[in-house]
Amino acid sequence: xxxxxxxxxxxxxxxxxxxxxxxxxxxxxxxxxxxxxxxxxxxxxxxxxxxxxxxxxxxxxxxxxxxxxxxxxxxxxxxxxxxxxxxxxxxxxxxxxxxxxxxxxxxxxxxxxxxxxxxxxxxxxxxxxxxxxxxxxxxxxxxxxxxxxxxxxxxxxxxxxxxxxxxxxxxxxxxxxxxxxxxxxxxxxxxxxxxxxxxxxxxxxxxxxxxxxxx
Amino acid sequence: xxxxxxxxxxxxxxxxxxxxxxxxxxxxxxxxxxxxxxxxxxxxxxxxxxxxxxxxxxxxxxxxxxxxxxxxxxxxxxxxxxxxxxxxxxxxxxxxxxxxxxxxxxxxxxxxxxxxxxxxxxxxxxxxxxxxxxxxxxxxxxxxxxxxxxxxxxxxxxxxxxxxxxxxxxxxxxxxxxxxxxxxxxxxxxxxxxxxxxxxxxxxxxxxxxxxxxx
Numbered sequence: 001x002x003x004x005x006x007x008x009x010x011x012x013x014x015x016x017x018x019x020x021x022x023x024x025x026x027x028x029x030x031x032x033x034x035x036x037x038x039x040x041x042x043x044x045x046x047x048x049x050x051x052x053x054x055x056x057x058x059x060x061x062x063x064x065x066x067x068x069x070x071x072x073x074x075x076x077x078x079x080x081x082x083x084x085x086x087x088x089x090x091x092x093x094x095x096x097x098x099x100x101x102x103x104x105x106x107x108x109x110x111x112x113x114x115x116x117x118x119x120x121x122x123x124x125x126x127x128x129x130x131x132x133x134x135x136x137x138x139x140x141x142x143x144x145x146x147x148x149x150x151x152x153x154x155x156x157x158x159x160x161x162x163x164x165x166x167x168x169x170x171x172x173x174x175x176x177x178x179x180x181x182x183x184x185x186x187x188x189x190x191x192x193x194x195x196x197x198x199x200x201x202x203x204x205x206x207x208x209x210x211x212x213x214x215x
Numbered sequence: 216x217x218x219x220x221x222x223x224x225x226x227x228x229x230x231x232x233x234x235x236x237x238x239x240x241x242x243x244x245x246x247x248x249x250x251x252x253x254x255x256x257x258x259x260x261x262x263x264x265x266x267x268x269x270x271x272x273x274x275x276x277x278x279x280x281x282x283x284x285x286x287x288x289x290x291x292x293x294x295x296x297x298x299x300x301x302x303x304x305x306x307x308x309x310x311x312x313x314x315x316x317x318x319x320x321x322x323x324x325x326x327x328x329x330x331x332x333x334x335x336x337x338x339x340x341x342x343x344x345x346x347x348x349x350x351x352x353x354x355x356x357x358x359x360x361x362x363x364x365x366x367x368x369x370x371x372x373x374x375x376x377x378x379x380x381x382x383x384x385x386x387x388x389x390x391x392x393x394x395x396x397x398x399x400x401x402x403x404x405x406x407x408x409x410x411x412x413x414x415x416x417x418x419x420x421x422x423x424x425x426x427x428x429x430x
Contacts (some may be wrong), residue, residue: 206385
């Protein structure tokens with residue numbers, strides 16, 4: 001893909017087509033006091049860019065496509081598997097106190113909880129921990145398994161999903177991080193279990209935003 | 216601005232110029248087994264897009280410009296003042312307990328602390344609160360003024376700065392949110408005070424990312 005800064009005349013042509021579609025090249029040339037030959041390169045560029053559509057024996061139409069479509073297309077090409085990060089994991093029987101210590105030691109914002117077989121069991125946020133920390137429970141005794149959000153209430157994303165889809169889920173469900181999971185179905189099981197292979201966070205997305213601006 | 220999907224031949228021309236610059240149109244035509252006339256529209260497009268540079272009597276050069284420059288330019292146009300959100304504010308003498316309650320009631324992640332005159336005094340994160348909550352202090356008695364990050368250690372941003380600059384600060388300093396501030400210098404003061412007029416957060420930037428993808 002390439003981009004081209006439109007000339008004043010090209011912008012004018014777009015405006016003329018917008019207001020008069022369908023319009024022939026003769027009619028456009030007339031309005032601009034130009035010959036058809038002089039107009040030809042501009043019409044070629046605008047058609048190639050998909051901004052104008054030429055229909056034989058009818059004339060030119062405005063396609064409505066804008067440069068924003070391009071940014072959108074680019075953003076939707078970034079996949080979860082290409083930017084996911086390593087999740088910090090604790091066990092279901094880890095105490096709330098130890099979970100909080102892990103949060104500080106690992107310098108992270110969300111903890112993912114595994115069951116005994118190593119499958120995703122739950123997610124614990126800073127606010128989940130804060131709520132318990134100011135309550136009346138003994139945080140050295142209460143296990144995170146009791147306070148975590150558990151399946152099927154966890155909002156998740158797959159490695160082949162786009163970061164755009166992940167960002168949408170983060171915004172819609174007001175969470176800080178999503179586990180990246182792969183479903184595993186063992187013989188005889190009626191429901192899937194989930195292996196956690198990464199995480200996508202708001203920090204992640206903020207970093208991508210900075211990288212896009214760095215070019 | 217418009218964008219154009221490059222044809223296979225145009226991509227090939229770019230590669231030829233990259234490897235052989237400066238190179239004349241005759242030489243490019245030779246390598247592709249084409250006539251100069253057949254090559255002319257492609258060279259016109261690539262030059263207009265700024266990908267190739269034509270120097271008279273020398274030949275074509277590769278400019279190194281890519282489509283990513285465009286995304287970057289677009290992202291750098293978004294200003295803090297256009298996307299900033301309303302900050303949740305507490306007073307310096309608010310207790311840590313009341314601050315935590317405010318965090319839940321207002322559904323926010325970072326609290327901004329004001330001094331008695333209404334100027335920015337500090338910032339308190341979920342982790343600052345969590346650290347105190349599991350310590351030995353009485354959270355009903357300790358005021359947030361004691362645990363907050365205070366000026367000049369607060370990372371801030373101005374309304375005229377770009378969201379790109381804000382995102383960079385968020386990533387570099389590993390914080391969740393920045394206060395948007397305006398310096399105020401009263402007569403006789405040697406140092407400025409800061410009015411807080413908004414906040415920029417990772418949630419903010421994640422939402423912008425989703426909006427860019429929505430087009």
